[in-house]
Amino acid sequence: MAMEKTLNVLVIGGNRYVGKRLLARLLAQGHRVTVLNRGSSPPPPGVEHLRADRDDERSLTDALGTRVFDVVVDQVCYTPRQAAIARRVFTGRTRRYVMTSTVEVYEYEDSAALVREEAVDPSTVTVDPGLPWGDPTFLEAHYGEGKRQAEAVLAAGPGFGSTVVRVAHVLGGDDDFTGRLAHYAERIRTGEPIAVPTANRPATYVYVEEIASCLAWAAGEDFTGPVNAASSGTLSTEELCAAVAAHVPGGRAEFRHVEVGEISPFSFRRSYGMDNARAARLGFTFGEARQWLPRAVAETLGKGG
Template sequence: MVMDKPREVLVIGGNRYFGKRLITRLLAAGDRVTVLNRGSSAPPPGAVHLVADRDDETSLRSALGSRTFDVVVDQVCYTPRQAAVARRVFTGRTRRYVMTSTVEVYEYEDSLAPVRETDVDPLGVAVDLGLPWHEAEFLDAHYGEGKRQAEAVFAAEPAFPYVAVRVAHVLGGDDDFTGRLEHYASRIRSGEPIAVPAVNRPATYIHVEEIADFLFWTAGQTFTGPVNAASHGRLTTQDLCDAIAAHLPYGETVLRETEIGTVSPFSFRRFYGMDNSRAVGLGYVFGRARDWLAGAVAETLGAAAPVTSGKGD
């Protein structure tokens, strides 16, 4: 029997959370996987490891040498500068480029209807390479804008077929490094108030395993442009708190409304719901957020099963 030639896949970054799950899936499928990062951590066994600073074009070209790839999955493209470097370096080196983007590209949209990919057309986004994208504080404060402009760079001069996967808020896994669910758990345990907006909007989410599956699936497809990746259904802050409280032996959920100032993670003054119909129409089957929420909380908080509080219904 004649076997198909294994794909050559490069993953930039991606050594933690859903990135490492993606690498595991690629290796299991028989792909030849190369992982490029700054050397802070080694990839899973079976992957080739390249060390380079992706912000340094000379370093990146040197590390890659003459290598070419069927697919590049860029997990850590946060700025238009990084996108511009990648576009120059990978022109002629790849047949497909998958950039991991974010729901935060819709941060300027204010709609109660789930946002579609066409609501933020990267061709209409102005790019400013002169902004201080190299400064961590600036980048952190402009995360969504950085992703928007990075998408715009790839779209304006498409040197290769590209996809921007706009990822919903990710939950689940025992290696969630964000601490966002633990923020709620610690306050519920102590009864400390949880700051939420006076009008607190729901959002769409995706499980850590599901986004790894989606990125793996996307790498093997031929469609291009932006695509939303989100489980079906919306969750509110109260939904998250209820799921967390069910896994704690004691505590109380106290939501405190605030008009101004910082609110708790996953509490939103605007609607962060994404329409996933494009991906569904292309053939991807998403799960339902309410079906995996309890398990995601258990994974992250290390709880084996919901614990009853002893209180009456």
């Protein structure tokens, strides 16, 4: 078997959750790894650490110095402004750029069928850098649009090849900081109803260990364009809650269906299902969501796995 090529990889952000697992995999594969962030926490041994504000172009160029990389994996690109800075700074510094994107780019593609990558072509997305992307409230409300426009900026023009990995909702790990499964566990424990839409749609998900492996794989490949990253099979809110209830003594989920108003995490008024066939054709095969779901829930709720 031929030895895999050793790469010089820069990871922007990503010192927790998916990111720390990605770093571990890149190191295990023998790559030279550098992480760049604002210095909130140190990377693992063996990883070079650069400190910079990725929103500040001068800060970024000063931190990088004369360094060049085979590939950059950007875990924290949320806006077209950030993507434009990245394109300017890394043109001539890398041959390949991998951006972690999201299923939320498909927020306008409401279909019962699993959505394919071509449903959102970055080359056709209108970019508006004049929107208030620096306003956290605006950015939170326009998360999918920010990612969609960032994808478009990275895809435009020469400089380096780019791919965007559109990540499904991530589950698993004892360090899941979102609190979404804990939300369900608390309501099941107290008997409080879980608010879901009257028409509650399923979604695709991905196991935290699986998406870390997918990103490490994407870093070592040469394909460009978007690729969906989701485990096979959709899950409903009811299935998630059943898996959570298995760890709550005597627990049973009660649901309250609402037409309008606030709903629980992982309940959806529209479908969020992604087709993962392109990833399989390119060489990465995802597992079945129902197979890893019990383990993922057990990890997050601190019950082992």
